[in-house]
Amino acid sequence: MADRPLRADARRNRERVLEAARELFAASGIAVPLDEIAARAGVGPGTVYRHFPTKEALFEAVTTARLHDLVEFARARAAADDPAAAFDEFLDRLTEEAAAKRDLPEAFTAVGMDGLAPAREELFAVLTVLVRRAQEVGAVRAEIRASDLLALLKGMLQAAGESPDPTVLDRIAVVLRDGLRPPAPQRINLSTDTPGGRAP
Amino acid sequence: MADRPLRADARRNRERVLEAARELFAASGIAVPLDEIAARAGVGPGTVYRHFPTKEALFEAVTTARLHDLVEFARARAAADDPAAAFDEFLDRLTEEAAAKRDLPEAFTAVGMDGLAPAREELFAVLTVLVRRAQEVGAVRAEIRASDLLALLKGMLQAAGESPDPTVLDRIAVVLRDGLRPPAPQRINLSTDTPGGRAP
DNA sequence: GAACATACGGAACGCTCGCCCCGGTTAGCA
DNA sequence: TGCTAACCGGGGCGAGCGTTCCGTATGTTC
Numbered sequence: 001m002a003d004r005p006l007r008a009d010a011r012r013n014r015e016r017v018l019e020a021a022r023e024l025f026a027a028s029g030i031a032v033p034l035d036e037i038a039a040r041a042g043v044g045p046g047t048v049y050r051h052f053p054t055k056e057a058l059f060e061a062v063t064t065a066r067l068h069d070l071v072e073f074a075r076a077r078a079a080a081d082d083p084a085a086a087f088d089e090f091l092d093r094l095t096e097e098a099a100a101k102r103d104l105p106e107a108f109t110a111v112g113m114d115g116l117a118p119a120r121e122e123l124f125a126v127l128t129v130l131v132r133r134a135q136e137v138g139a140v141r142a143e144i145r146a147s148d149l150l151a152l153l154k155g156m157l158q159a160a161g162e163s164p165d166p167t168v169l170d171r172i173a174v175v176l177r178d179g180l181r182p183p184a185p186q187r188i189n190l191s192t193d194t195p196g197g198r199a200p
Numbered sequence: 201m202a203d204r205p206l207r208a209d210a211r212r213n214r215e216r217v218l219e220a221a222r223e224l225f226a227a228s229g230i231a232v233p234l235d236e237i238a239a240r241a242g243v244g245p246g247t248v249y250r251h252f253p254t255k256e257a258l259f260e261a262v263t264t265a266r267l268h269d270l271v272e273f274a275r276a277r278a279a280a281d282d283p284a285a286a287f288d289e290f291l292d293r294l295t296e297e298a299a300a301k302r303d304l305p306e307a308f309t310a311v312g313m314d315g316l317a318p319a320r321e322e323l324f325a326v327l328t329v330l331v332r333r334a335q336e337v338g339a340v341r342a343e344i345r346a347s348d349l350l351a352l353l354k355g356m357l358q359a360a361g362e363s364p365d366p367t368v369l370d371r372i373a374v375v376l377r378d379g380l381r382p383p384a385p386q387r388i389n390l391s392t393d394t395p396g397g398r399a400p
Numbered sequence: 401g402a403a404c405a406t407a408c409g410g411a412a413c414g415c416t417c418g419c420c421c422c423g424g425t426t427a428g429c430a
Numbered sequence: 431t432g433c434t435a436a437c438c439g440g441g442g443c444g445a446g447c448g449t450t451c452c453g454t455a456t457g458t459t460c
Contacts, residue, residue: 006406006407007405007406007407007456007457007458008456008457008458009406009407009408009456009457010406010407010408010457013407013408033446033447033448034447034448034449035446035447035448038409043408043409044408044409044410045409045410045448045449045450046407046408046409046410046449046450046451046452047407047408047409049448049449049450050407050408054448054449055447055448055449109362141374141375143371143374144371144375145371147363147365147368148368148371148372148375151359151360151362151363151368151372152355152359152372152375154355154358154359154362155354155355155356155358155359155372156352156355158354158355158358159351159352159354159355159358160351162309162351162354163347163351165347168347168348168351171343171344171345171348172348172351172352172355174341174343174379175341175344175348175352175376175379175380176375176379177379178378178379178381178383179374179375179376179377179378179379179380180375180379181378183378206436206437207426207427207428207435207436207437208427208428209426209427209436209437209438210427210436210437210438213437213438233416233417233418234417234418234419235417235418238439243438243439244438244439244440244441245418245419245420245439245440246419246420246421246437246438246439246440247437247438247439249418249419249420250437250438254418254419255417255418255419
């Protein structure tokens with residue numbers, strides 16, 4: 001019961017399992033069989049279960065770390081001087097992440113994974129700030145909420161993850177970025193007289 | 201072997217199965233157990249298999265019809281006088297569809313369902329025309345391809361389908377719509393001198 | 401180097417779910 | 431109304447996967 005230091009091989013195997021889980025979860029999502037993770041780590045299924053009580057726990061262990069990194073990144077941006085740039089940087093980060101991280105969108109809305117709830121709430125909270133500040137300087141349309149952003153990002157990550165063409169992600173990201181901006185080009189001083197306007 | 205008319209009860213049960221499959225696939229996607237569909241239809245699992253050789257075949261039967269409707273709708277719009285409005289109408293249609301149709305995004309990119317391939321190719325072809333014509337009048341940004349649009353729509357449908365809040369869909373749809381438009385308000389005749397242009 | 405605790409591997413269990421089969425029933429027709 | 435063929439229901443089989451258990455191997459300590 002006391003937290004005696006793990007035996008050397010146990011420690012090594014635990015790391016191998018985590019490494020294999022990171023790779024396979026990122027590649028195929030939580031659907032990957034646990035036996036495959038064990039095989040990739042060079043251990044038996046039993047060994048995985050001695051370190052993690054359940055498959056979900058392993059997924060949580062891998063994903064919580066990833067979410068936490070994302071939260072840290074967002075938190076730093078939430079206090080930045082330029083909220084518009086901060087918001088853009090967050091989108092950039094997520095776009096990079098989406099390259100081959102199929103587990104991230106699953107982590108956003110995994111049901112029944114109570115272990116992930118704190119990290120998700122943290123992310124939600126910091127996203128709320130990030131969005132609000134970007135809205136205050138007119139960089140993001142006013143009606144958007146953090147939940148909308150999360151849904152949008154999740155959809156983007158999933159859609160991009162399934163597409164064989166990696167350049168799809170770039171164009172999707174551009175669409176999201178521009179779509180999130182307020183409709184009229186109201187940035188700074190400019191006096192266009194675009195007819196047929198839809199905004200007042 | 202000859203296509204003798206089905207017995208009355210067989211015909212009725214087949215319709216019931218299709219109806220139940222439509223509802224349950226739309227609500228929960230292809231993950232719904234076949235026994236549930238059978239139970240909802242008031243028949244045994246064996247009856248389902250007498251009408252459809254496999255679960256995938258049942259899914260294809262339900263989804264092909266849905267995709268075909270969508271293709272018909274898009275085909276009519278692809279020849280419309282106002283390509284910009286036609287494109288918008290297609291987005292509207294898909295937004296409505298997303299209300300509670302969890303099977304549609306799965307139909308877009310279901311792997312190994314060869315029965316759906318023709319419908320998917322039809323959809324892709326007509327979307328290509330729809331996008332190109334909208335681009336010709338400056339209603340859609342030039343770099344977008346039909347595959348990008350499909351990925352975006354799939355993401356939107358999935359994100360909206362999983363969210364408990366139905367109003368999320370509205371805001372997501374607006375973001376997509378505006379994001380798909382060309383960045384600068386370059387509608388028709390106007391002589392802007394936008395520096396740092398990305399198009400010739 | 402020996403003894404002990406700890407960890408390992410993989411066979412085995414139970415559960416879910418797609419799919420098949422057989423005894424009973426019902427529809428259609430003479 | 432009665433016969434026959436088609437159809438129905440649900441129990442059952444097998445595969446895949448998460449999880450557990452136990453005999454064996456290995457690191458650690460004296």
